Amino acid sequence: MTMSNDTDPIFTPGELIGDYLIDDRISIGTNTSTWLATQVSVQRDVILCVLDATHSEDQELRQEFISDVRAKASVNHPLIASVLEAVNEGSLCYYAVEKLTGKSLGDLHEQDSSIAPYQAARIIRNTSGACNYLEINNINAISLTPHDIFVDDNYHCRVANLAISGKLDQATATRDKEMVGCLIQDMVEPNKPGSTRTNALLAYMADLKRNQPLSWSKIHDLSAEIERQLARPSEHGQIKSPTMKLDSTSFRYLYLSSSPVKIIVAIIILSIIGGLAYHTVYRVLPTKKRQLADMIHIPAGKYPGPNGVHVKIQGFWMDAHEVTIGEYAEFLELINELGNNVQTVYEHPDQPSDKTSHEPDDWEKLYAAAKQGGIWNNLKVDLNYPVVGVDWWDAHAYAEWKSRQLPTYEEWYVACSSGSDPEKLAGTGWKPVDQAEATALGLQGMAGNVSEWVREKTLDPADPSQPPRFVISGASYMRPKFGARAREWVKNRSLRRPDLGFRTYSNRRQED
Numbered sequence: 001m002t003m004s005n006d007t008d009p010i011f012t013p014g015e016l017i018g019d020y021l022i023d024d025r026i027s028i029g030t031n032t033s034t035w036l037a038t039q040v041s042v043q044r045d046v047i048l049c050v051l052d053a054t055h056s057e058d059q060e061l062r063q064e065f066i067s068d069v070r071a072k073a074s075v076n077h078p079l080i081a082s083v084l085e086a087v088n089e090g091s092l093c094y095y096a097v098e099k100l101t102g103k104s105l106g107d108l109h110e111q112d113s114s115i116a117p118y119q120a121a122r123i124i125r126n127t128s129g130a131c132n133y134l135e136i137n138n139i140n141a142i143s144l145t146p147h148d149i150f151v152d153d154n155y156h157c158r159v160a161n162l163a164i165s166g167k168l169d170q171a172t173a174t175r176d177k178e179m180v181g182c183l184i185q186d187m188v189e190p191n192k193p194g195s196t197r198t199n200a201l202l203a204y205m206a207d208l209k210r211n212q213p214l215s216w217s218k219i220h221d222l223s224a225e226i227e228r229q230l231a232r233p234s235e236h237g238q239i240k241s242p243t244m245k246l247d248s249t250s251f252r253y254l255y256l257s258s259s260p261v262k263i264i265v266a267i268i269i270l271s272i273i274g275g276l277a278y279h280t281v282y283r284v285l286p287t288k289k290r291q292l293a294d295m296i297h298i299p300a301g302k303y304p305g306p307n308g309v310h311v312k313i314q315g316f317w318m319d320a321h322e323v324t325i326g327e328y329a330e331f332l333e334l335i336n337e338l339g340n341n342v343q344t345v346y347e348h349p350d351q352p353s354d355k356t357s358h359e360p361d362d363w364e365k366l367y368a369a370a371k372q373g374g375i376w377n378n379l380k381v382d383l384n385y386p387v388v389g390v391d392w393w394d395a396h397a398y399a400e401w402k403s404r405q406l407p408t409y410e411e412w413y414v415a416c417s418s419g420s421d422p423e424k425l426a427g428t429g430w431k432p433v434d435q436a437e438a439t440a441l442g443l444q445g446m447a448g449n450v451s452e453w454v455r456e457k458t459l460d461p462a463d464p465s466q467p468p469r470f471v472i473s474g475a476s477y478m479r480p481k482f483g484a485r486a487r488e489w490v491k492n493r494s495l496r497r498p499d500l501g502f503r504t505y506s507n508r509r510q511e512d
Contacts, residue, residue: 010053011035020048031061050094062093067165069095079130081161100158105183106146115187117194118230119155122345124223126157127180132216136507137314140166144176146183156349181205194230217508224403231345289383292434293320296441298415306413307461318415319503321433321444325370326383331398346400351393358397361389361496377498384432386450386501392493395453395502406455407505409471416446422484430477447483450501451476460489
């Protein structure tokens, strides 16, 4: 950014501008200045970027500034800082954006910090996920710098909002890949599990002479694979090279050198076999997870929005059904096996510190009944029924594990509207997810079964005086009124109910 020391400050520290208490000026650009401020109504730190007063009468420059702000405001991704407000009144022209927490990647590099391969993989995954979002939505942006990527203590990573108006420049993505690859490669701890493969990915990103450079989408998928392997090495085996495809299971062989030991082991094995045979004859046969449909493609187009206004969307993918008890059990099995250093890898950075488990309410009884096809809470359950009793933090963590997201309310409603009329979609009550009502595209359980968490806050049009709150979408077996059009605004993301679940979303096709 070009500095101009003769620019008079448009704000004064301690001054109240709208809802913002001005603190310090952070930087001065050619036509703008950037300030640290506090949003008084919610007591949070924000960044204000303001068009300097000396240029506010230049209508062409002012319009260019506003166009850039609109581009930033169009960004809707959890890993990219959100524009909170834009003001264009009189001589004032500015916008407020989230102040990202943690240390920048540049600061960590300057401090000669080292990071473990799994930490590097997470940073790459988060950064590439954010950049891929901009790319597939044709959102132009200026080049990343090391100080635009922020990392917290658990190596959760978010990226500054660098969107600008204009046509997407592919050269920017190439420079960004090189910068991220070189910077992180310089920080990865050597001779650690996964370091070879992580460095191979980083080297590929940094090498601009490749005939087939990696896309952000491919970088995201490769880094997510490395992260999962390092989070659960016992499942994938030892990472031996940066290119080999790892076996999905590991085998161990026990060598018994003494005959007495062999005899004892043989007796134990025979006893176990006998016990299993008895158990097989007399037990209640457990239920099995069925092969269920995965994600449904929602084509790009113009669709009725939740508030009666048509919205234009890029194509995306939505889970065909709500996440099941069996699917969620796999997630819990993983995180229960994680070591202390990586068990928070899938958690949202704002998750309350006193939340230490992602087990749903009454999970022990619910899962036990589901495995046996029994009764829970006066309801028949098996592994193919939707998981319930989860809060927003649980749903987010599961989606992260799947390298997906929760849908926004608008995305959820558009998916329901694609090929169907939500007004006419009637819920079928409490059912296995593949037996619930379906839209024309095959999305099941949008009007009944369980209500579902969505990703972001939104304003309640029936009560616009209230601040944005999180939305629970769709009716449930307990609250069947209004079907797919049912929605509920809640303040507390820690809310759990026996009729509340979720499904996941992706902006690209994914295979389980």
